[in-house]
Amino acid sequence: MPDxxxxxxxxxxxxxxxxxxxxxxxxxxxxxxxxxxxxARKIGxxxxxxxxxxxxxxxxxxxRLLQSRKVDGLIVCPVGEECEHLKSIKISGLPLVIIxxxxxxxxxxxxxxxxxxxxxxxxxxxxxMNHRSIGLIQGKVNTSVNIDRIKGYRDAHQKFxxxxxxxxxxxxxxxxxxxxxxTKILLSKAQRPTAIFATSNLISLGAMTAIQEEGLxxxxxxxxxxxxxxxxxxxxxxxxxxxxxxxxxxxxxxxxLLQTQIKGENQLSPEGIVxxxxxxxxxxxxxxxxxxxx
Amino acid sequence: MPDxxxxxxxxxxxxxxxxxxxxxxxxxxxxxxxxxxxxARKIGxxxxxxxxxxxxxxxxxxxRLLQSRKVDGLIVCPVGEECEHLKSIKISGLPLVIIxxxxxxxxxxxxxxxxxxxxxxxxxxxxxMNHRSIGLIQGKVNTSVNIDRIKGYRDAHQKFxxxxxxxxxxxxxxxxxxxxxxTKILLSKAQRPTAIFATSNLISLGAMTAIQEEGLxxxxxxxxxxxxxxxxxxxxxxxxxxxxxxxxxxxxxxxxLLQTQIKGENQLSPEGIVxxxxxxxxxxxxxxxxxxxx
DNA sequence: ATGAAAGCGCTAACAG
DNA sequence: CTGTTAGCGCTTTCAT
Numbered sequence: 001m002p003d004x005x006x007x008x009x010x011x012x013x014x015x016x017x018x019x020x021x022x023x024x025x026x027x028x029x030x031x032x033x034x035x036x037x038x039x040a041r042k043i044g045x046x047x048x049x050x051x052x053x054x055x056x057x058x059x060x061x062x063x064r065l066l067q068s069r070k071v072d073g074l075i076v077c078p079v080g081e082e083c084e085h086l087k088s089i090k091i092s093g094l095p096l097v098i099i100x101x102x103x104x105x106x107x108x109x110x111x112x113x114x115x116x117x118x119x120x121x122x123x124x125x126x127x128x129m130n131h132r133s134i135g136l137i138q139g140k141v142n143t144s145v146n147i148d149r150i151k152g153y154r155d156a157h158q159k160f161x162x163x164x165x166x167x168x169x170x171x172x173x174x175x176x177x178x179x180x181x182x183t184k185i186l187l188s189k190a191q192r193p194t195a196i197f198a199t200s201n202l203i204s205l206g207a208m209t210a211i212q213e214e215g216l217x218x219x220x221x222x223x224x225x226x227x228x229x230x231x232x233x234x235x236x237x238x239x240x241x242x243x244x245x246x247x248x249x250x251x252x253x254x255x256x257l258l259q260t261q262i263k264g265e266n267q268l269s270p271e272g273i274v275x276x277x278x279x280x281x282x283x284x285x286x287x288x289x290x291x292x293x294x
Numbered sequence: 295m296p297d298x299x300x301x302x303x304x305x306x307x308x309x310x311x312x313x314x315x316x317x318x319x320x321x322x323x324x325x326x327x328x329x330x331x332x333x334a335r336k337i338g339x340x341x342x343x344x345x346x347x348x349x350x351x352x353x354x355x356x357x358r359l360l361q362s363r364k365v366d367g368l369i370v371c372p373v374g375e376e377c378e379h380l381k382s383i384k385i386s387g388l389p390l391v392i393i394x395x396x397x398x399x400x401x402x403x404x405x406x407x408x409x410x411x412x413x414x415x416x417x418x419x420x421x422x423m424n425h426r427s428i429g430l431i432q433g434k435v436n437t438s439v440n441i442d443r444i445k446g447y448r449d450a451h452q453k454f455x456x457x458x459x460x461x462x463x464x465x466x467x468x469x470x471x472x473x474x475x476x477t478k479i480l481l482s483k484a485q486r487p488t489a490i491f492a493t494s495n496l497i498s499l500g501a502m503t504a505i506q507e508e509g510l511x512x513x514x515x516x517x518x519x520x521x522x523x524x525x526x527x528x529x530x531x532x533x534x535x536x537x538x539x540x541x542x543x544x545x546x547x548x549x550x551l552l553q554t555q556i557k558g559e560n561q562l563s564p565e566g567i568v569x570x571x572x573x574x575x576x577x578x579x580x581x582x583x584x585x586x587x588x
Numbered sequence: 589a590t591g592a593a594a595g596c597g598c599t600a601a602c603a604g
Numbered sequence: 605c606t607g608t609t610a611g612c613g614c615t616t617t618c619a620t
Contacts, residue, residue: 004363005308006597009299009612016342016363024331030324037318037345041352046363048310049343051331058335069298069310069340176525208529231470232526235502237533300613303596 016046018066020076022054035251056080073258081142095261097254102144109257109270111250118243118277119152122225126195127160130288135186135193137203139174149199179206201228219286239282246275310340312360314370316348329545350374367552375436389555391548396438403551403564405544412537412571413446416519420489421454424582429480429487433468473500495522513580533576540569
């Protein structure tokens, strides 16, 4: 059993990649991680896992640590909107693939869901079911994911010709707590929305708590669609209509993109892959009377 | 930024540990992984993650790979009942901690839940609610986890003085598919049990599909308790009574145990830590008429 | 105190 | 084609 360390020192190749993820206990990310691992193991590549705990500072530290460990490449799911630290990695020439985020001024390979279309379809579905007042619980502000989903929300309004009430856009994080708080706010409005679009699985968990607390039922009293399909989505008190993302594929593709970079088949323009989403219809959206429509 | 590789080669210390897990996308394991990572990052230790995909052969390969990478220690959640490969690691002197499994003839530090007590309490609760025919869907046979949970199931029967019907013990894996199949079998019995004890979160997911397919309701037609509490457990169609395990603590403790071994504070008898479980009462257990009792 | 040198285990280059 | 050697970047030892 040869010493991979000594070999790596000599060959300048560790057969190791770094994976930086905001929260490995979130099934969205752990599914990505799993599929990266499955690909990596096939070619004897090891993965150093780093959990940035949703903090940019820890993400930066992770990246430094991984570089000092001489990984052959990096796959990162960035926490925030900053990308200076990623830019410097790109400049250093270290292969890099980003998942779940797009930075316009960073030339880097990435894999993302079609967040705009996913949100557009979800909100359009609400409109088709004659909802006219739809709350949006957003995630981390200024992230590409959030921006695209909000744009989908806006474009759906435009498509159906309904004026957008800015006060219906609430929240500031993809976590459960934010889902709870934002829902509380939405439900307490004088003009309570008839539907809520939760932009993450964790947000919808928090939303359900708030809805329950207010003694409301889904979908009789309030309709709900959530981003991220989950194994349990169909078993919920009200089976939930969701926007499904191809997380397994995202992981696999990210690994492949990274491999081409590592092998030096580095085309001039880094690839950006956009994965389709799918609206999974279940029972959390009520069909309103058409009279509610304009 | 010093080259950790060269340093490691020289000092014989990589500040890296290996983590081998059967399925990182299972929240039970990803929560463990996360808490190991959080501890590790505090002291600049990196984690190489390996997903054994529930296969002993891949687990063995992972272990070999990690050894050749000269990790300082290993935390593994073993897949099966074999432990020869783990024994040889222990003999080699490499620090090792096992999570979620106990091997009687392997002297090695470990962290497990009190599976016996967890199962005993769950099944006792069924009895207290006047159930007398309780199906058990077991996981992987011959694993310590499974053995202990079955023992809890048996002991509960003894405690309440009800004869045990061996045909009520079905299944052979901790996965969802097994949950589905085993439930189908239980529900098709001439003498259908009034309650089912699912020994994992995935099993209960499969069980719910089968119960739904049979047109049955929880708990009116069939009661259910599942091992593993989950963030979504309370939001299910019927909020589920579960046996909660301290997964976060398990990860943290495992890392600490490993650290003491790495630092050479290696006491003669390796520590075995047993973590308590907690029965979380929700609505998936129906109180039967006492007339059903003996 | 500060600096030079040896060597960790491997591979790649080179010589025989 | 096979065997020897230099050196990857660091730490540790030893000499100054």
